[in-house]
Amino acid sequence: LRQAVDLSEPRTWERAGLLGVLATAESSGGNVLDAARHSDEAIEQLPAENPSRLLALLQAAAYYYATLGDFPAARERVRRAEAVFARLRGKRSWEARGALWTARIERARAEIFRIEGRLVEAEASYRKALAAYEENRRQEASAGADGERAERFDAILERSLASVLLAQGKLAEGEMLARRALQKSLERVGRGATDTAQGLALLSSILSEQGRYAEATRLAEESLRSYLDSGAVETNLNVVRARQSLGAALSAQGRYREALVIFERNRDLLKGDPVLLQKIGTGHIEWIISLLRSGNPAAAERMASTMLERSVKRYGEKDVRSALLQGLLGAALAGRGDATAAIEVFRNRVPLLLGQARNDAEAETGTSRKQRYLVLILEAYLRALSAAASPSDAAIAESFRIADVARSSVVQQALTAAAARANIGDPELAAMARQEQDTQHQIGALSTLLSELLAAPPAQQLGGVQENLRRDIARLKEQRDGLLRQIVRRYPEYAELVWPQPVSLDKARASLHAGDALLAFYLGERESYVWALDAQGRTNFSRVPVGRRQVAEQVGQLRRALDPGVVSIDELPDFDLAAAHTIYRQFLAPAASVWQGAKKLIVIPHGELAQLPLSLLPTAPAEIPAAAGERFAGYRDVPWLVRQVAIEQLPSATALVSLRRLRERPIADGSFAGFGDPLFSAQ
Numbered sequence: 173l174r175q176a177v178d179l180s181e182p183r184t185w186e187r188a189g190l191l192g193v194l195a196t197a198e199s200s201g202g203n204v205l206d207a208a209r210h211s212d213e214a215i216e217q218l219p220a221e222n223p224s225r226l227l228a229l230l231q232a233a234a235y236y237y238a239t240l241g242d243f244p245a246a247r248e249r250v251r252r253a254e255a256v257f258a259r260l261r262g263k264r265s266w267e268a269r270g271a272l273w274t275a276r277i278e279r280a281r282a283e284i285f286r287i288e289g290r291l292v293e294a295e296a297s298y299r300k301a302l303a304a305y306e307e308n309r310r311q312e313a314s315a316g317a318d319g320e321r322a323e324r325f326d327a328i329l330e331r332s333l334a335s336v337l338l339a340q341g342k343l344a345e346g347e348m349l350a351r352r353a354l355q356k357s358l359e360r361v362g363r364g365a366t367d368t369a370q371g372l373a374l375l376s377s378i379l380s381e382q383g384r385y386a387e388a389t390r391l392a393e394e395s396l397r398s399y400l401d402s403g404a405v406e407t408n409l410n411v412v413r414a415r416q417s418l419g420a421a422l423s424a425q426g427r428y429r430e431a432l433v434i435f436e437r438n439r440d441l442l443k444g445d446p447v448l449l450q451k452i453g454t455g456h457i458e459w460i461i462s463l464l465r466s467g468n469p470a471a472a473e474r475m476a477s478t479m480l481e482r483s484v485k486r487y488g489e490k491d492v493r494s495a496l497l498q499g500l501l502g503a504a505l506a507g508r509g510d511a512t513a514a515i516e517v518f519r520n521r522v523p524l525l526l527g528q529a530r531n532d533a534e535a536e537t538g539t540s541r542k543q544r545y546l547v548l549i550l551e552a553y554l555r556a557l558s559a560a561a562s563p564s565d566a567a568i569a570e571s572f573r574i575a576d577v578a579r580s581s582v583v584q585q586a587l588t589a590a591a592a593r594a595n596i597g598d599p600e601l602a603a604m605a606r607q608e609q610d611t612q613h614q615i616g617a618l619s620t621l622l623s624e625l626l627a628a629p630p631a632q633q634l635g636g637v638q639e640n641l642r643r644d645i646a647r648l649k650e651q652r653d654g655l656l657r658q659i660v661r662r663y664p665e666y667a668e669l670v671w672p673q674p675v676s677l678d679k680a681r682a683s684l685h686a687g688d689a690l691l692a693f694y695l696g697e698r699e700s701y702v703w704a705l706d707a708q709g710r711t712n713f714s715r716v717p718v719g720r721r722q723v724a725e726q727v728g729q730l731r732r733a734l735d736p737g738v739v740s741i742d743e744l745p746d747f748d749l750a751a752a753h754t755i756y757r758q759f760l761a762p763a764a765s766v767w768q769g770a771k772k773l774i775v776i777p778h779g780e781l782a783q784l785p786l787s788l789l790p791t792a793p794a795e796i797p798a799a800a801g802e803r804f805a806g807y808r809d810v811p812w813l814v815r816q817v818a819i820e821q822l823p824s825a826t827a828l829v830s831l832r833r834l835r836e837r838p839i840a841d842g843s844f845a846g847f848g849d850p851l852f853s854a855q
Contacts (some may be wrong), residue, residue, distance in 0.1 A: 178270065183611045185222065191217060195210035195214065195453050200410070204701055207236045208237055209480070223263075224260065227273060227277065232658055234253065234284060238288075241640070247284065249280075260609065272304070272305070275302075275308060278301035289350040290443040295333065298336060302326065303332065305326050327357050329369060330352055331349075331374055333349055334353065334378065347378050347816075350378055354372065355368075364403075365397065366410065369402065369410065372392075372395035372398060376388045376395060388425075395417065396414040407445045411446060419431045419438070419459065423459075423465075428466045432463070459475060462480075469506075470504075472507065473508065478502040495524040497517070502515075502556075503549055511556040511557075522550070525546055529543075534582045541574055546578075554701060555696070559570060563713060565711075568677070568711065572692065576675055576776075578694065580824060611651055614648055622641045633736070675825040676822075681707065682710070684706065687772060688770060688771070690825075690828070691760065692775070693775070694778050695779040699719060701715055702716060718758060721780065726751055747796075749793075750793070751791055760789065773818065773820070774822060775820070776828075787812060788814075789812070827839060
């Protein structure tokens with residue numbers, strides 16, 4: 173392409189077109205600064221009598237400069253594009269080509285909005301651009317034109333809109349658009365093409381955020397294959413990133429050793445390309461996790477330390493990216509048995525990570541990936557706190573607080589925040605909440621852009637842009653902090669609902685009534701934990717040497733008798749009393765000295781334990797006598813837990829404190845009777 177440009181005549185459409193194609197190729201290879209320069213040169217070489225082509229080149233140049241973080245240059249090119257667009261509206265050809273021009277100007281606006289983090293505006297402009305391209309495609313079809321170019325831009329825009337929807341947590345619509353764009357790419361260029369590979373990668377990301385890890389892994393594999401089939405070499409930037417995405421997908425699916433093979437393959441290939449090695453780096457968050465889960469905490473510690481050193485130099489020690497790496501370093505320290513050092517790391521950095529998680533939930537930028545990282549770190553913190561044979565009272569109290577945070581999901585947090593915003597009655601609060609959420613989106617987008625720019629080789633960086641971005645991020649954070657202070661001061665109830673603080677053990681105890689006892693559970697990857705407390709000040713903490721997967725199998729076995737899917741009572745299988753008593757013995761018996769004698773037992777289950785009514789746990793070994801007489805008569809003598817104490821289930825200690833704050837409602841005077849019509853037998 174460079175040779176073709178050199179051989180072309182200056183100030184001709186041919187040279188301008190070749191420079192535009194060269195800019196696209198440079199951008200695809202990760203050389204965005206070169207792409208911006210070639211795009212500017214194409215604009216200079218374009219004959220003055222072609223405003224339609226000028227609009228397209230200005231739109232591309234605006235995108236390149238926005239990607240580089242040079243927003244003044246990007247906006248200047250959009251302003252020029254707006255002027256060209258205004259001239260085109262007066263052309264006779266507007267009726268035939270106006271839809272295409274509208275699509276280009278809306279796309280230029282959308283790209284800057286997206287990179288700035290103004291996701292709502294980006295979504296609106298992408299939708300307008302898509303509608304215009306659809307209209308242009310219909311016009312070309314009616315005129316007998318091929319329409320292939322419009323089909324290609326349709327797919328690109330649908331992918332761009334899907335990525336914006338993904339960033340906003342609108343996963344269902346994002347998946348639909350990504351699938352539609354992928355189908356168009358497959359029909360237009362087939363499997364072995366860059367367009368198809370990009371579509372597969374995006375769809376993989378969307379499915380991963382939905383927790384559909386097996387499907388995400390298959391798509392990541394296909395994306396890598398498509399890049400290679402398109403002719404890309406093993407060290408091509410897109411191929412390297414696709415291989416990283418595959419490793420990450422395998423790790424998220426729990427296939428850690430397979431993920432390690434992929435990451436190590438990338439490392440070996442990058443050794444032969446120093447420039448790409450500098451841009452990509454040799455570590456990855458999922459690589460650290462795979463090392464931890466594969467029983468190699470020493471290697472995980474080395475990688476986390478190296479990545480942390482690089483992150484601190486780039487973003488500072490208090491940046492959330494550095495805090496995440498410090499959390500993983502703490503997990504590695506805990507993994508190799510240095511609980512004291514791990515606890516020191518966790519105490520310094522977990523508060524920052526929790527604050528970011530609350531911000532993400534409120535701004536609807538939380539993802540299942542971020543939640544998974546946070547839970548892994550919090551579980552490692554729990555292990556470190558409970559490592560001593562007899563943990564201190566302070567360690568028990570801290571572990572109780574951390575477990576209450578780890579139980580909550582990103583979906584629950586986002587739903588709570590969304591429900592709070594949806595029920596805002598005060599217009600001023602609604603405006604402040606919207607502004608705070610938009611500011612958080614912008615901070616996230618600019619922080620991501622800064623990460624990408626700092627990873628670029630020096631020759632592909634614009635001097636001063638990174639420092640300008642840092643100032644913009646700092647200004648937005650200051651602006652957001654000011655909004656938060658106003659909301660907390662003027663609307664404390666809303667603030668407490670949207671940004672709830674972790675509940676301490678003492679605060680939970682103070683919410684208990686006389687005769688209440690509280691049991692809280694947490695199922696970890698390797699072991700589980702139980703906290704028991706009552707209103708009189710007694711506390712018990714115990715570790716259970718079974719992990720989440722084993723408990724899931726136990727509960728699944730018991731659920732077969734509770735939810736059997738049969739059509740008559742005679743087909744019901746026996747309830748496994750021995751398995752049920754095993755769960756009682758593991759999780760409830762060690763704390764019996766605290767809760768026995770209580771009138772009400774408030775339980776906070778976790779994971780699969782929430783699917784099992786604890787009232788059905790036998791408090792002593794029991795067997796069903798041989799069948800004789802009435803069906804299930806043998807269960808009458810089983811020492812069910814519910815015979816000892818009434819049981820109330822809540823999702824978290826935070827929910828307990830919130831509910832106990834509410835004013836008690838008067839008890840209804842009338843009686844109530846409920847009726848059902850279950851099918852008890854074949855008759």
